[in-house]
Amino acid sequence: MRLSDIGEFGLIARFAPRFLERLPAGTVGIGDDCAVLPWTKDRRLLVTTDMLVEGVHFLRAAIPARDLGYKSLAVNLSDIAAMGGRLTAAFLSLGIPACVEVEWLDAFFRGIRDLAAAENVPLLGGDTTKSPGPLVINLAVLGAARRGRIKFRSGARPGDAVVVTGSLGDSAAGLRVVLEKRPRGRDEAALVRRHNRPRPHIPEGAWLAGRKAVTAMMDVSDGIDSDLRRIMERSDCGAAVNLDALPLSALLRRTARRYGWDERELAAAGGEDYCLLATVRRDASAETAAAFERAFGRPLVRIGTITAAGDGLRYFAGGRPAALRRRGFDHFTSKV
Ligand SMILES: [Mg+2]
Numbered sequence: 001m002r003l004s005d006i007g008e009f010g011l012i013a014r015f016a017p018r019f020l021e022r023l024p025a026g027t028v029g030i031g032d033d034c035a036v037l038p039w040t041k042d043r044r045l046l047v048t049t050d051m052l053v054e055g056v057h058f059l060r061a062a063i064p065a066r067d068l069g070y071k072s073l074a075v076n077l078s079d080i081a082a083m084g085g086r087l088t089a090a091f092l093s094l095g096i097p098a099c100v101e102v103e104w105l106d107a108f109f110r111g112i113r114d115l116a117a118a119e120n121v122p123l124l125g126g127d128t129t130k131s132p133g134p135l136v137i138n139l140a141v142l143g144a145a146r147r148g149r150i151k152f153r154s155g156a157r158p159g160d161a162v163v164v165t166g167s168l169g170d171s172a173a174g175l176r177v178v179l180e181k182r183p184r185g186r187d188e189a190a191l192v193r194r195h196n197r198p199r200p201h202i203p204e205g206a207w208l209a210g211r212k213a214v215t216a217m218m219d220v221s222d223g224i225d226s227d228l229r230r231i232m233e234r235s236d237c238g239a240a241v242n243l244d245a246l247p248l249s250a251l252l253r254r255t256a257r258r259y260g261w262d263e264r265e266l267a268a269a270g271g272e273d274y275c276l277l278a279t280v281r282r283d284a285s286a287e288t289a290a291a292f293e294r295a296f297g298r299p300l301v302r303i304g305t306i307t308a309a310g311d312g313l314r315y316f317a318g319g320r321p322a323a324l325r326r327r328g329f330d331h332f333t334s335k336v
Contacts, residue, residue, distance in 0.1 A: 016031065031234065032153050032234075033153070034143065035047045046083050046085040046142065046143035046144065046150075047141075048076055048079035048080060048140070049138065049139065049140040050072075050139055051137065051138045052068075052136070053135075056134075063178075063196055064196070065104045065111065066107045067196035068111060068196075069112040070196070070197050071197060072111075072137045072139055073111075073112050073115045073121075073139060073141075074115055074200050074274065075200075075221065075272075077121070077200035077202060079219060080141055080143035081202045081205035081206075081219060081276060082205060082218045083152075083209070083217070084208060084210070084217065085143030086206065087119055087142075087202065088121070088143050089142045090122070090124065090141045091126045091141075092123060092125075093128070093129075093138040093140075094126070094127075094128045095129050095130070095134075095136035096130060096131055097132070097133065119200070121141070126140075150209060151209050151217035151278070153217075153230055154216065154234040155215040156216040156232075156235035156279040157279075157281075158237055158307055159281075159305065160282060160285075160305070161280045161281075161282060161302050161306075162239060162277070163278050163285070163289070163300050164275055165204045165278070166247070166273065166298075168267035168268070168273050168275070169266035169268075169270050169273070170191055170195070171191075171198060171272040172195075172223070172267075172272065172273075173191045173195075173261065173266050174188075174193070174195030174196070175272070176259075177192050177255075178195070180259075194251075198272065200274055201274070201275050205217070207295055211288055211291075213283075213285070213288050214279070214281075216278065218230060218231060218277055219275070219277070220271070220273040220276070221271060222271045224267075224277060225324060227277055228304075231277070235279075236309045237306050237309050237311075238310060238313065239311070239313050239314070240305050240311070241268070241304035242303060243264045243317040244316075246301075246303055247303075252266065268324055285302065288300065289302065
């Protein structure tokens with residue numbers, strides 16, 4: 001059997017159960033955006049780690065070193081945001097091919113520092129080694145959250161509203177600009193920047209984690225088509241998404257029109273938005289959205305509803321059932 005037959009999630013499902021047996025009290029292991037460990041009486045430690053491999057997650061010729069440093073840290077901070085945590089510390093390990101220039105690495109570390117300084121998270125250590133193949137970047141980030149103020153993927157219930165904290169598809173459009181070598185006008189450059197320097201939604205995550213009505217949360221890394229399925233699996237439920245309700249930026253709409261791209265496809269299946277996807281109890285969803293808008297000056301956008309287990313993920317557009325042509329990203333089955 002090949003890895004491509006089972007995919008990334010099939011692989012995790014094969015080994016994860018053995019590591020979920022007999023965990024110490026207060027510990028949450030494999031299966032969410034972060035692991036959770038007991039820390040103090042009322043605080044929990046959050047841990048996340050992510051690997052980026054040249055040729056898989058990035059092309060060294062297609063992203064400036066400084067942006068790559070920034071993004072490598074951002075995607076990890078986003079997982080702390082997804083649990084509702086505050087940032088504590090970061091650790092960086094690199095496998096570096098001999099051909100990489102010191103000036104490139106200087107710029108890469110400047111990018112890490114840009115975001116570490118902005119988010120006030122200290123880089124406390126890591127490891128560096130020679131790589132005989134591609135450049136490999138691994139970050140581990142620690143965060144902290146109050147006990148009982150952590151959101152998991154497993155709490156969604158039928159009837160809950162499905163919401164997102166930011167617009168979808170800009171990052172995927174930026175990637176498409178790069179891959180299709182489109183001329184870099186102002187819009188194209190802005191989309192590429194959204195792809196290269198995503199903003200982790202740390203304050204939004206902490207805010208949502210403080211609301212009892214929020215039942216589940218995760219960050220949007222592979223696209224809602226893939227990510228919402230993770231919530232459905234962990235919460236044992238289905239979901240219905242209204243494609244007409246996906247929040248699209250004016251930037252994305254203009255650029256999609258210019259190149260004939262399907263903007264909703266990019267928004268639903270593109271990925272790397274790094275905003276948050278959450279579910280909110282039906283009876284409190286309007287009040288939660290209004291309070292979010294007062295706090296952040298932009299809407300918490302409702303894109304769908306959690307439905308019964310067995311319904312699967314269904315899409316609607318114009319009030320009628322609809323389908324996506326492509327699915328969200330999976331590491332061992334997707335063709336880039
Ligand atoms: Mg995540």
